[in-house]
Amino acid sequence: MKICFVGAGALGSTLGGTLAEAGADVWLIDRFQAHIDAIKQSGLRLREDDVDRTVRVNAATSAEGIGPADLVIVLVKSYHTRAAIEGVAALIGPDTMVMSLQNGLGHEDILAEVVGRPRVLAGKTYAGGVLLGPGHVRIGVRGKETLIGELDGSDTARVQAIAAAFNGAGLLTTVSRNIIGTIWDKLLINVATGALGGITRLTYGDMYEIAEIEACAVAAVAEAMAVAAASGVLLSIAEPRQAWLMASAGLPREFKTSMLQSLENGAMTEIDFINGAVVRRGEACGVPTPVNRTLVACMKGVERANVGKGTL
Numbered sequence: 001m002k003i004c005f006v007g008a009g010a011l012g013s014t015l016g017g018t019l020a021e022a023g024a025d026v027w028l029i030d031r032f033q034a035h036i037d038a039i040k041q042s043g044l045r046l047r048e049d050d051v052d053r054t055v056r057v058n059a060a061t062s063a064e065g066i067g068p069a070d071l072v073i074v075l076v077k078s079y080h081t082r083a084a085i086e087g088v089a090a091l092i093g094p095d096t097m098v099m100s101l102q103n104g105l106g107h108e109d110i111l112a113e114v115v116g117r118p119r120v121l122a123g124k125t126y127a128g129g130v131l132l133g134p135g136h137v138r139i140g141v142r143g144k145e146t147l148i149g150e151l152d153g154s155d156t157a158r159v160q161a162i163a164a165a166f167n168g169a170g171l172l173t174t175v176s177r178n179i180i181g182t183i184w185d186k187l188l189i190n191v192a193t194g195a196l197g198g199i200t201r202l203t204y205g206d207m208y209e210i211a212e213i214e215a216c217a218v219a220a221v222a223e224a225m226a227v228a229a230a231s232g233v234l235l236s237i238a239e240p241r242q243a244w245l246m247a248s249a250g251l252p253r254e255f256k257t258s259m260l261q262s263l264e265n266g267a268m269t270e271i272d273f274i275n276g277a278v279v280r281r282g283e284a285c286g287v288p289t290p291v292n293r294t295l296v297a298c299m300k301g302v303e304r305a306n307v308g309k310g311t312l
């Protein structure tokens with residue numbers, strides 16, 4: 001199976017490198033020239049348990065010359081989704097599958113508009129990574145589940161083949177018959193910590209020592225769960241604090257939320273696709289979301305402040 005990652009930042013490099021190490025035919029595609037150059041020259045370094053190992057993996061800054069893929073996995077920032085999939089048309093062959101593993105809501109609809117809904121799969125992963133420098137990533141995959149599925153909940157040979165490839169590389173992967181609920185489950189975890197990490201600039205270890213942050217996180221998750229219930233979404237997370245606890249499970253103290261990483265890298269955050277999505281869905285179904293609305297406002301302010309400092 002030829003697997004192309006469109007977006008090879010921390011998570012794309014983590015998953016792609018792990019698959020390549022197991023022998024999969026992987027391409028990492030990213031506009032970060034220094035990162036791609038380092039991978040081409042010296043391989044991708046994966047750091048796990050403070051030990052580095054090097055993996056040889058194909059890497060490019062564009063889709064030109066790669067040819068059609070069996071599976072395209074989209075892992076760009078949410079606000080780049082449409083441009084990214086439109087920019088890799090050369091990867092899309094007659095039987096190519098396209099799957100988002102991005103955080104938040106709404107990506108599958110964007111992908112379907114570009115490549116057609118029959119091609120689109122959905123997934124969520126609890127694996128994580130931190131880009132340490134060009135061609136070097138700290139990975140967090142051990143015991144971290146990835147769930148994938150068809151949008152209509154059917155169990156197909158193609159989704160089972162993807163799960164087999166992932167599991168063969170040591171990436172714990174399950175086929176979900178309720179992938180929409182799975183997407184919301186992961187959304188709850190991002191709602192719990194993403195914005196709060198970005199606003200406070202704290203690592204997971206520091207955030208989890210402050211009771212007031214936990215109370216705010218649990219309240220934000222409770223709002224999101226109410227929106228999901230009003231939307232007819234079946235969740236596996238039973239109560240709000242469960243999402244808060246799941247968000248940091250197995251992560252080192254020094255890990256940072258993806259929103260904080262974005263801010264530190266001078267990029268915009270995905271707030272509109274996470275807490276912002278909760279607010280929009282809440283408005284659509286008549287569920288108030290004051291905590292999430294406040295977190296969105298605060299994050300917009302943080303982004304504006306970074307713009308003023310010239311870091312975005």
